Amino acid sequence: MMKKGQLFGQPLVYIFIAIVSVLVLVFGINLAKNLGDVGSTVITKVFYEDVGGKLNSVYSDSLGSVISLESIKVPSSLREVCFIDRSYEIDSSVVQDSNLKKIIEESFNSEDDKNFFIMADEIDIKKLNRIELDESIICDDLSDGKVNIKFINNGLVVKAQHI
Secondary structure (H helix, E strand, O other): OOOHHHHHHHHHHHHHHHHHHHHHHHHHHHHHHHHHHHHHHHHHHHHHHHHHHHHHHHHHOOOOOEEEOOOOOOOOOOOEEEEEOOOOOOOHHHOOOHHHHHHHHHHHOOOOOOOEEEEOOOEEEEOOOOEEEOOOEEEEEOOOOOOOEEEEEOOOOEEEEEO
């Protein structure tokens, strides 16, 4: 048999449990959303490091060495990659995505030295050293799951070209 004091305390326990449950759900949902954002950032970072690793690998090889980027694993969230070379007059007609085209055109007009653009859910811009192009922009559509670009050791720099 319950005493009178226990009857008054029992609703407080249920209210406390309800409040704690709501807080756990709210913080859990926020954590799950943030985890998705972190996941896409990691995917882009790993892809960038893979491309940079191939660039460094061919740069350290002998003159004329060629390495293809086709073997790099392309996550399904990545849609297009572009390399730019500011030593040429801009020709953004090769860029497929209109948002990416706008960012690249703005980048050409800025003092920014970033030259590697990755189009995923958001556009990520990075800097790759020792890279040149034969034109102002080289882009590749990643819908086939491959990067159809190759790097060629050209002495002091590495040239990027379409395959």
